Amino acid sequence: MAWHIFSFLILSSCVARYAGGAAVDSSTTSIRDPANLVNLFIGTTKGGHTFPGATLPHGMLKVGPDTNSPDNHAGYDANPIWNFVGFSQMHDDGTGGSPPLSNFKLWPFQSCGQSDEFEQCTTSLSTRSVPRKVLSNGLPDDTAEPGYFSTNLSTSIRVELTATRKVALHKYTFPAGTQNPRILLDLTDDGQRSGRNPVMELDPATGRIKGDASFAASFGVGGYNAYACVDFKGDGFQLGAPKEFGGWVDDSPVKNVTNANQLQFFSGSQVGAMLTFTPRRIGPTSILARVGVSFISADQACSNAEQEISTFDFNHVRSAARAEWNDLLGRIQVKTDDVDPEIVSLFYSSVYRTHISPADYSGENPRWDSTEPYYDSLYCNWDTYRTLYSFMALHDPVNFARIVRGMINIQQHEGWLPECRGATDQQWVQGGSNGDPILGEFFVKFHEHAAALNVSGDALYTALLRDAEEQPQDWDLQGRQANDWKTFGFLPFDRSTGGGSNTRHVSRALEYAFDDFAISQVAKILNKTDDAAKYARRAGNYINNWNATTVVPGRENIVGMMQLRLSNGSFAFTDPRHCSVNDPTHSTCFLDSNNHDGFYESSPIVYSQYVPQDTAKLILLQGGNQKFIDRLNFIFEENYFDSTDEPSQQIPFMYHYANRPGLSTQTSRQVIAQFYNTSTNGLPGNDDSGAMGSYVAFYLAGLYPLPATRQFLLSSPYFPEISFFNPIFGTTTTIRAKNFNGNPKDGTGGTVFVRSVKIDGELWKSNCFIEWDAFIHGSTIDLELTDDINMTCGEGADSLPPSLSTGGYD
Ligand SMILES: *[C@@H]1O[C@H](CO)[C@@H](O)[C@H](O)[C@H]1NC(C)=O
Ligand SMILES: *[C@@H]1O[C@H](CO)[C@@H](O)[C@H](O)[C@H]1NC(C)=O
Ligand SMILES: *[C@@H]1O[C@H](CO)[C@@H](O)[C@H](O)[C@H]1NC(C)=O
Numbered sequence: 001m002a003w004h005i006f007s008f009l010i011l012s013s014c015v016a017r018y019a020g021g022a023a024v025d026s027s028t029t030s031i032r033d034p035a036n037l038v039n040l041f042i043g044t045t046k047g048g049h050t051f052p053g054a055t056l057p058h059g060m061l062k063v064g065p066d067t068n069s070p071d072n073h074a075g076y077d078a079n080p081i082w083n084f085v086g087f088s089q090m091h092d093d094g095t096g097g098s099p100p101l102s103n104f105k106l107w108p109f110q111s112c113g114q115s116d117e118f119e120q121c122t123t124s125l126s127t128r129s130v131p132r133k134v135l136s137n138g139l140p141d142d143t144a145e146p147g148y149f150s151t152n153l154s155t156s157i158r159v160e161l162t163a164t165r166k167v168a169l170h171k172y173t174f175p176a177g178t179q180n181p182r183i184l185l186d187l188t189d190d191g192q193r194s195g196r197n198p199v200m201e202l203d204p205a206t207g208r209i210k211g212d213a214s215f216a217a218s219f220g221v222g223g224y225n226a227y228a229c230v231d232f233k234g235d236g237f238q239l240g241a242p243k244e245f246g247g248w249v250d251d252s253p254v255k256n257v258t259n260a261n262q263l264q265f266f267s268g269s270q271v272g273a274m275l276t277f278t279p280r281r282i283g284p285t286s287i288l289a290r291v292g293v294s295f296i297s298a299d300q301a302c303s304n305a306e307q308e309i310s311t312f313d314f315n316h317v318r319s320a321a322r323a324e325w326n327d328l329l330g331r332i333q334v335k336t337d338d339v340d341p342e343i344v345s346l347f348y349s350s351v352y353r354t355h356i357s358p359a360d361y362s363g364e365n366p367r368w369d370s371t372e373p374y375y376d377s378l379y380c381n382w383d384t385y386r387t388l389y390s391f392m393a394l395h396d397p398v399n400f401a402r403i404v405r406g407m408i409n410i411q412q413h414e415g416w417l418p419e420c421r422g423a424t425d426q427q428w429v430q431g432g433s434n435g436d437p438i439l440g441e442f443f444v445k446f447h448e449h450a451a452a453l454n455v456s457g458d459a460l461y462t463a464l465l466r467d468a469e470e471q472p473q474d475w476d477l478q479g480r481q482a483n484d485w486k487t488f489g490f491l492p493f494d495r496s497t498g499g500g501s502n503t504r505h506v507s508r509a510l511e512y513a514f515d516d517f518a519i520s521q522v523a524k525i526l527n528k529t530d531d532a533a534k535y536a537r538r539a540g541n542y543i544n545n546w547n548a549t550t551v552v553p554g555r556e557n558i559v560g561m562m563q564l565r566l567s568n569g570s571f572a573f574t575d576p577r578h579c580s581v582n583d584p585t586h587s588t589c590f591l592d593s594n595n596h597d598g599f600y601e602s603s604p605i606v607y608s609q610y611v612p613q614d615t616a617k618l619i620l621l622q623g624g625n626q627k628f629i630d631r632l633n634f635i636f637e638e639n640y641f642d643s644t645d646e647p648s649q650q651i652p653f654m655y656h657y658a659n660r661p662g663l664s665t666q667t668s669r670q671v672i673a674q675f676y677n678t679s680t681n682g683l684p685g686n687d688d689s690g691a692m693g694s695y696v697a698f699y700l701a702g703l704y705p706l707p708a709t710r711q712f713l714l715s716s717p718y719f720p721e722i723s724f725f726n727p728i729f730g731t732t733t734t735i736r737a738k739n740f741n742g743n744p745k746d747g748t749g750g751t752v753f754v755r756s757v758k759i760d761g762e763l764w765k766s767n768c769f770i771e772w773d774a775f776i777h778g779s780t781i782d783l784e785l786t787d788d789i790n791m792t793c794g795e796g797a798d799s800l801p802p803s804l805s806t807g808g809y810d
């Protein structure tokens with residue numbers, strides 16, 4: 001989802017330091033340390049809500065700093081006016097809702113009060129917060145790289161963080177002279193202060209603290225329990241038993257308490273534990289804190305910790321994390337001659353964010369036992385189905401397969417595929433059953449390897465049919481409003497059917513149509529011919545919401561819009577400008593129950609372009625190629641294109657279907673130039689669990705996906721050469737831009753338009769799309785570029801990208 005932030009101060013020049021630099025060895029050898037090109041601070045102001053802390057690819061733990069910023073959805077805010085309040089263990093990346101998963105904060109005190117006593121520590125969230133250290137250039141003293149984060153607090157304590165999959169390792173270095181280094185554990189604050197029923201058990205001999213509480217979902221009605229197990233060790237010295245210990249409630253530390261039931265607190269109280277250690281005699285004191293987390297039990301949190309980090313070797317954990325990132329990122333290689341280093345960094349940073357969510361919670365599912373993988377933080381499929389999994393397909397099919405297995409396993413236990421799962425709980429469905437195109441994408445691209453990847457085609461197909469055919473009790477949490485969809489072929493807006501919110505009828509219907517398209521694609525592969533035809537027909541239901549005479553007020557040349565429909569077949573009118581920056585009523589269109597205008601998070605104008613399965617037909621509905629191009633131009637010229645929100649993502653590439661691929665190339669490059677860069681405000685809105693990261697990565701690679709098909713739309717890469725290694729096929733696919741001549745800074749013009757394509761030396765039929773086969777075989781794809789924006793897709797009838805009505809997708 002996008003989360004529109006209107007009223008927030010931005011430090012547009014605030015670029016915190018990152019570990020970028022000269023990691024590109026040279027243009028002829030490979031990039032060996034792509035982690036060094038990742039800037040984790042992109043999108044950490046202005047509502048990008050990105051997570052800059054330490055994690056593994058799809059790691060459950062995402063350990064990072066938490067601020068008191070209103071934009072602390074991932075904890076951090078690059079703007080140093082916001083103080084730190086703790087260093088918590090989980091987080092999400094780029095979400096809206098309430099701040100999720102900022103559980104089990106640790107917090108170091110350099111000293112407490114005038115006489116530095118335990119009872120004088122200010123323990124509550126608001127009183128313990130301290131300013132960050134700000135450098136002379138105005139930036140916070142923060143560093144981040146894949147698998148590592150560090151900061152210096154204004155109390156001169158240095159904080160360093162790293163992680164394995166389920167365990168975080170913190171290092172707190174107290175300045176020399178610190179008499180009473182203290183570390184607090186916060187059990188109740190999860191970012192939204194929802195923790196209730198805190199449990200705490202402290203062992204004074206070892207300093208081990210076990211704790212848990214129950215917490216509320218961030219974007220739903222449910223909740224979850226989470227458990228932590230914290231152990232401490234001196235870095236380079238014997239720490240010994242803590243010299244003081246106890247608990248705390250709000251701003252009252254209580255010495256010698258070893259159990260939460262010895263504390264007096266109320267529902268809503270802040271509760272935790274605190275320890276004081278004996279400092280090193282000479283020099284600074286570094287204390288390591290290992291935090292195991294579990295969704296099952298505190299004992300499991302301890303065993304996770306012992307298994308994954310037995311020796312507290314900070315540098316080892318940190319370099320193992322970086323090596324894992326390098327293995328994943330290094331499967332994509334680019335040549336960088338004539339490429340602005342900022343673009344190289346933007347690319348690898350975007351690829352990086354494709355691999356934060358979903359998170360691998362295998363072994364931590366509290367709801368049922370299974371040996372299948374369990375992935376969580378699908379926050380939400382509505383955001384990610386368009387581009388994230390298609391990018392994963394290029395270089396990370398094994399994780400993709402595990403995520404699909406996890407989704408199927410959830411369907412088998414809960415009845416329907418998960419949609420917006422977070423913190424082990426069902427959360428709000430935003431649109432269609434958007435898990436369908438994710439499963440479709442997997443099966444269309446990897447069905448020949450499904451058995452090797454342990455994905456059952458039958459189970460996958462059963463899960464899809466469930467979404468398509470059976471209406472759950474509450475289609476706000478899973479599945480779809482299937483009954484009306486099957487009866488009417490659209491979602492009549494005058495029927496109060498119960499079972500879910502009576503909103504978003506048009507946008508949901510358009511997505512149901514695309515979901516059914518994905519199912520038809522899978523049915524075709526399974527030789528279920530009747531089903532394939534049935535769901536292809538249902539994929540055509542988008543047309544039922546098309547009112548051919550609706551115009552944009554004042555723009556009579558823009559004719560035909562997706563509109564609400566009543567059960568008797570009549571249309572209802574929604575102003576096409578609704579929910580855009582040009583909406584005269586400034587209405588919103590989030591999940592609020594007042595949204596009765598049929599559309600979710602984007603205008604009818606944007607949704608009237610959303611028929612990715614049959615753009616050829618959409619062009620006919622809109623009056624042919626020239627009118628279609630005029631409409632696309634209108635969308636950009638009048639700011640209907642919404643860079644912050646996913647329904648607009650394909651629009652810049654749609655000129656392809658009107659045989660004007662040069663316009664797609666130029667428009668997509670203008671979008672990158674205008675909205676995406678490596679600054680902390682270089683994301684126009686929420687990253688949405690990597691939805692925006694994967695989208696930018698595709699644009700920079702010169703490709704755009706259509707999930708559940710074997711085609712990619714083709715443009716020119718921002719690099720003279722880009723290659724993808726796919727470990728399932730064991731092949732490397734290389735796209736070379738023969739006469740590459742750099743990228744125009746503002747995206748306009750340049751020698752960037754595709755004139756011809758050769759695949760493995762053979763002239764290819766289209767300048768507008770390539771086939772998945774090229775990625776299976778590990779082909780070399782040679783593009784010849786020109787500065788002529790007027791190039792077409794090619795001469796033949798099969799040079800245009802496929803659409804359902806022009807023969808379909810084979
Ligand atoms: C913090 O201070 C240490 C020691 O002075 C220094 O080495 C480090 O670069 C500083 N910055 C960060 C982000 O750790
Ligand atoms: C805590 O325990 C220590 C050691 O047994 C004792 O000296 C001290 O008085 C106790 N403090 C409180 C506040 O109970
Ligand atoms: C598939 O399952 C088998 C048997 O459980 C296992 O040995 C193998 O590693 C799995 N393969 C993948 C790719 O998960």
Ligand SMILES: *[C@@H]1O[C@H](CO)[C@@H](O)[C@H](O)[C@H]1NC(C)=O
Nearest residue numbers: 447457523524525526527528
């Ligand atoms: C579908 O039919 C084709 C052609 O007869 C065959 O090669 C393929 O194995 C069949 N696939 C399945 C899943 O039965």
Ligand SMILES: *[C@@H]1O[C@H](CO)[C@@H](O)[C@H](O)[C@H]1NC(C)=O
Nearest residue numbers: 494566567568569570571572
């Ligand atoms: C459909 O119902 C609406 C609202 O009751 C009504 O205004 C309209 O005239 C009806 N259309 C037809 C074709 O009966």
Ligand SMILES: *[C@@H]1O[C@H](CO)[C@@H](O)[C@H](O)[C@H]1NC(C)=O
Nearest residue numbers: 547548549550570571572573
């Ligand atoms: C389209 O909607 C308008 C009202 O906005 C209505 O007058 C017109 O009849 C509708 N078109 C069709 C084909 O029903």
Ligand SMILES: *[C@@H]1O[C@H](CO)[C@@H](O)[C@H](O)[C@H]1NC(C)=O
Nearest residue numbers: 675676677679681682683684
């Ligand atoms: C980065 O992009 C944002 C828009 O997303 C823009 O406001 C900002 O000026 C850009 N910064 C630079 C340095 O280009």
Ligand SMILES: *[C@@H]1O[C@H](CO)[C@@H](O)[C@H](O)[C@H]1NC(C)=O
Nearest residue numbers: 662753786787788789790791
């Ligand atoms: C592309 O077409 C436009 C409009 O027909 C024309 O003005 C322009 O010169 C052409 N560009 C090139 C490079 O031929």
